[in-house]
Amino acid sequence: MNLLEERIQRDGVVKEGGVLKVDSFLNHQMDIALFRWMGEEWKRRFAGVPVTKILTIEASGIGIAAIAGECFSVPVVFAKKAKSVNLDGGMYTAEVESFTHKNKNRILVSRQFLAPGDRVLILDDFLANGCALQGLISIVNAAGATVAGIGIAIEKGFQPGGQALRNLGCRLESLAIIEEMDPASGRIRFRPQQPG
Ligand code: 5GP
Numbered sequence: 001m002n003l004l005e006e007r008i009q010r011d012g013v014v015k016e017g018g019v020l021k022v023d024s025f026l027n028h029q030m031d032i033a034l035f036r037w038m039g040e041e042w043k044r045r046f047a048g049v050p051v052t053k054i055l056t057i058e059a060s061g062i063g064i065a066a067i068a069g070e071c072f073s074v075p076v077v078f079a080k081k082a083k084s085v086n087l088d089g090g091m092y093t094a095e096v097e098s099f100t101h102k103n104k105n106r107i108l109v110s111r112q113f114l115a116p117g118d119r120v121l122i123l124d125d126f127l128a129n130g131c132a133l134q135g136l137i138s139i140v141n142a143a144g145a146t147v148a149g150i151g152i153a154i155e156k157g158f159q160p161g162g163q164a165l166r167n168l169g170c171r172l173e174s175l176a177i178i179e180e181m182d183p184a185s186g187r188i189r190f191r192p193q194q195p196g
Pocket of ligand 1 (some may be wrong): 019020021099100126130131132133
């Protein structure tokens with residue numbers, strides 16, 4: 001098991017409805033040493049892939065992406081969830097359905113911060129059905145930029161998002177892929193990964 005898998009095994013809490021709580025180290029309290037390992041691991045996995053920018057989505061992607069940005073030495077942009085529909089045309093937008101909150105959010109990125117020459121690494125904490133990533137990919141496409149790759153901390157392999165993105169030919173690197181998890185016993189089984 002890698003560092004993230006070990007931490008999920010130790011501190012992750014399996015909830016009903018296919019939800020994993022990782023509040024104690026990933027998306028409420030943040031273990032920055034673990035984030036640094038994740039940033040370095042993506043850097044290793046995407047070695048040789050040119051990246052000019054990292055893109056994530058607020059809120060829980062930001063911490064991870066910020067540390068990864070340092071590892072890649074590139075600027076980090078996060079898509080904002082729109083509070084109003086007060087759009088001035090200076091924004092790329094996409095509609096995203098939230099897995100955890102079951103509502104729809106419009107996400108925005110200023111046209112200033114993505115350019116046609118950009119090679120964008122998209123990062124996020126979880127991959128479930130893939131709605132968040134589809135929204136981010138459509139924003140990169142709207143900017144005429146290129147998706148260089150996608151890095152995910154925790155992919156829930158029993159939900160369809162990861163397979164759908166791989167079928168589209170996306171280069172997807174998930175640091176931990178959960179095959180199954182059981183709320184009654186708390187047991188979590190990971191998909192075996194190639195050692196680094
Ligand atoms: P998707 O758009 O792929 O269906 O869901 C991805 C988003 O939903 C992530 O950005 C993450 O914030 C949230 N999410 C999905 N599944 C989980 C989960 O099991 N636990 C937590 N904490 N967040 C999740």
